[in-house]
Amino acid sequence: xxxxxxxxxxxxxxxxxxxxxxxxxxxxxxxxxxxxxxxxxxxxxxxxxxxxxxxxxxxxxxxxxxxxxxxxxxxxxxxxxxxxxxxxxxxxxxxxxxxxxxxxxxxxxxxxxxxxxxxxxxxxxxxxxxxxxxxxxxxxxxxxxxxxxxxxxxxxxxxxxxxxxxxxxxxxxxxxxxxxxxxxxxxxxxxxxxxxxxxxxxxxxxxxxxxxxxxxxxxxxxxxxxxxxxxxxxxxxxxxxxxxxxxxxxxxxxxxxxxxxxxxxxxxxxxxxxxxxxxxxxxxxxxxxxxxxxxxxxxxxxxxxxxxxxxxxxxxxxxxxxxxxxxxxxxxxxxxxxxxxxxxxxxxxxxxxxxxxxxxxxxxxxxxxxxxxxxxxxxxxxxxxxxxxxxxxxxxxxxxxxxxxxxxxxxxxxxxxxxxxxxxxxxxxxxxxxxxxxxxxxxxxx
Numbered sequence: 001x002x003x004x005x006x007x008x009x010x011x012x013x014x015x016x017x018x019x020x021x022x023x024x025x026x027x028x029x030x031x032x033x034x035x036x037x038x039x040x041x042x043x044x045x046x047x048x049x050x051x052x053x054x055x056x057x058x059x060x061x062x063x064x065x066x067x068x069x070x071x072x073x074x075x076x077x078x079x080x081x082x083x084x085x086x087x088x089x090x091x092x093x094x095x096x097x098x099x100x101x102x103x104x105x106x107x108x109x110x111x112x113x114x115x116x117x118x119x120x121x122x123x124x125x126x127x128x129x130x131x132x133x134x135x136x137x138x139x140x141x142x143x144x145x146x147x148x149x150x151x152x153x154x155x156x157x158x159x160x161x162x163x164x165x166x167x168x169x170x171x172x173x174x175x176x177x178x179x180x181x182x183x184x185x186x187x188x189x190x191x192x193x194x195x196x197x198x199x200x201x202x203x204x205x206x207x208x209x210x211x212x213x214x215x216x217x218x219x220x221x222x223x224x225x226x227x228x229x230x231x232x233x234x235x236x237x238x239x240x241x242x243x244x245x246x247x248x249x250x251x252x253x254x255x256x257x258x259x260x261x262x263x264x265x266x267x268x269x270x271x272x273x274x275x276x277x278x279x280x281x282x283x284x285x286x287x288x289x290x291x292x293x294x295x296x297x298x299x300x301x302x303x304x305x306x307x308x309x310x311x312x313x314x315x316x317x318x319x320x321x322x323x324x325x326x327x328x329x330x331x332x333x334x335x336x337x338x339x340x341x342x343x344x345x346x347x348x349x350x351x352x353x354x355x356x357x358x359x360x361x362x363x364x365x366x367x368x369x370x371x372x373x374x375x376x377x378x379x380x381x382x383x384x385x386x387x388x389x390x391x392x393x394x395x396x397x398x399x400x401x402x403x404x405x406x407x408x409x410x411x412x413x414x415x416x417x418x419x420x421x422x423x424x425x426x427x428x429x430x431x432x433x434x435x436x437x438x439x440x441x442x443x444x445x446x
Contacts, residue, residue, distance in 0.1 A: 002040070003327050009035055010323050014316060014356045018396070023308050025357065029315025036322050045321035048313060049261070050157055050272045051365045055150045055309050057276040061237065062106055062148070063303035064283040067296040069224025070231040074100055075112040076223060082116055086124045090188050093117045093131040094180050098138040102173070103238070105148025108302060110139035110399055118406040122213050125194045129411035132403045134183045134426045137392060139399060141179060141434060143360045144386045145172035147241045148234075150309075151360035153275050155385055158368040159378050162248030165241065165271065171382055171441045172434075179386070179434030183426040190425070191411060200409045213408070226290025233289070237282035244274055313362045320366040328373055336374055343380040346371055347387040347435055354390030358397055363388040379446040383438035392427040393419070 009032055017028030036042040065071055078096045085092060093113070101107050117135055121128040143149040147165055152172075156164040194200050204210045244251050251268045259265045262273040269277075286292060297303055324331065339346050354363040364385070371381050391397045395404075395414045400423055404412045414421045 003330055006036065006040060006042075006323055006327070010320065011356070013319060017312075017316065018356060018358055018394075021396070023311040025359075025362075026308075026311035026313070026315030029312075029317070029319040032319040033315070033322055036319065036326075040326075042322055042326045045318065045325045048317045048321070048365050051150065051154050051313055051317065051361060052310055053276055054153045054272060055306065055313065055361065057279045058105055058148055058150055058153065059302055059306040059309065060297070061234065061279040061283040061286075062104055063300040063306070064286045064292065064297045065104070065230050065234050066300045066302050068230035068286050068290040068292040069227035070234060070286075071104065071109065071112075073223050073227035073231055074104065075109065078113055079116050082113070083120060086120045087126075089117065089120055089124065089126060090131045090134070091184055094134045094138040094184055095177070097135040098142050098176070098180055101139045101142035102146045103148070103235075105143070105146045105150075105152075106302065107139035107143060107399060108305065110136060111402055114403050114406045118403075118408065122194070122409055127191050127194045127197070127411050128407045128409055129413075129422050130187045130190055132407055132412050133423045134180065134187050134430070136399045136403050136423060137183055137389075137427045137430050138176075138180045140360070140389045140391060141176040141386060141430060144389060145169055145176055147238055147245075148279070149360075151364050151388065153272070154361050154364045155368060155382070156245075156271050158364065158372065159382065161378065162251075163245055165245035167446060168382060168385065169242070170445055171438050172386060175383075175434045175437035175441055176386060176430075178437045179430040179432075182433035183430035186429045187426045194409060194411070197409070197411065200411070203409070209408075224290075226286075226292065230286045230290050230292075233282050233285050237278050240278050241275060245271070309359070309361075312357075312359060313365065316357055316359070316362050317365045321369070324366070324370050324373075331370065332374060339371070339374045339376055343376045344384065344435075344439065346374070346376060346380075347384040350384055350387040351390035351393075351431065354388040355393035356390075358391045360388045360391070363390075379442040380439070382446070383442040384435060386431060386434040386438060389427075389431055392423045395421040395423065 013028045013032035017025035020028065033044065037044060078100045081096050082089060082093050097110055097113055101109050114132065117131050118128045121131055143151045145168060146152055147169065152168055155168055253267045254263060255267045262269060264270050287294060350363060350367050353367050354360060357363050368381060392400060395418065412422045
């Protein structure tokens with residue numbers, strides 16, 4: 001009974017925090033932790049220091065790339081690709097979005113592409129709902145496979161194998177591509193054609209609206225002089241992380257001794273430390289070689305969003321980990337046999353937690369250790385990793401809201417029952433196919 005009350009408190013704090021948005025999830029997580037400690041006398045779990053430092057390092061590096069003009073340069077390339085064949089935008093836009101976000105390690109880049117996708121679709125009289133929805137889903141899926149995303153780095157630390165980051169990439173990247181393709185196939189004929197949509201036809205009766213839909217856009221963005229160099233440095237950091245993941249025997253060894261946060265028992269640097277050192281060193285090189293002032297980095301939108309991510313992850317993960325640790329024996333008894341006989345059922349828990357927390361990294365850090373405790377094998381955990389992308393289930397995530405705002409035709413919308421919004425079908429299809437393909441690939445490759 002006490003465990004049930006604690007679970008209700010946990011879910012209540014997550015639900016209230018998600019409705020507050022921003023750092024609300026983090027501060028409400030701390031309220032839950034306070035209740036657990038003062039009322040139930042639960043010992044606080046270890047705070048997620050590694051995840052917080054990874055977010056700090058990776059987002060700082062991405063923000064430096066943004067301040068140096070590198071993200072604008074990447075977006076300009078993506079824009080050219082999308083505009084090059086407008087009649088195929090339903091196929092081109094999602095994959096372009098995926099690879100761009102995969103490279104940068106953040107789904108925030110989709111905000112730059114959404115107005116382009118919406119504009120090109122409307123001009124070509126292709127229902128914007130189709131490419132917009134699956135492109136948003138693609139941006140989310142990119143985080144479960146990108147070596148520069150906090151979610152993937154966190155997953156690698158949970159798997160705790162020398163080649164974890166490479167294993168994640170070789171399983172999750174092709175699986176996500178197949179999932180995106182499946183999502184494209186289910187939306188390519190979704191809804192009425194734009195020329196037959198009554199809402200759009202009514203709006204086109206307004207001359208000003210019609211002119212705004214059909215006006216030409218130059219799409220020219222001024223690129224900073226050091227943008228290409230910044231992208232090159234960022235790419236080198238990614239390759240270096242992949243290199244050490246592929247050849248763990250080449251990871252620097254500082255001598256066996258007392259293991260700590262940075263050093264394993266055999267004296268080798270652990271993956272978390274390597275990622276932090278490499279990414280922040282890359283940020284320093286970008287600042288020095290492109291003459292980007294540190295003050296410009298701290299003003300970048302990605303850098304300011306880091307505070308929200310850090311507070312949110314700290315609160316919800318620390319609260320959830322405290323509950324999990326205190327009730328681990330009961331959880332094992334309740335779900336141990338189920339997950340042993342049908343490990344894929346754990347994917348549903350990952351998906352629902354992702355929908356509640358709106359964070360792939362927080363979901364990974366909260367739930368994956370529980371999967372390890374339940375005895376689920378690493379290949380199966382890796383296969384279920386993309387299931388943490390449940391943040392589209394409730395249409396309050398910023399990328400979903402932005403897509404609806406940019407679609408001036410009104411085809412991308414929230415349904416009458418809220419849950420039946422434009423993103424639900426492509427999102428569920430993409431995640432389901434991705435996880436199924438990941439199970440297949442993990443059984444072959446691992």
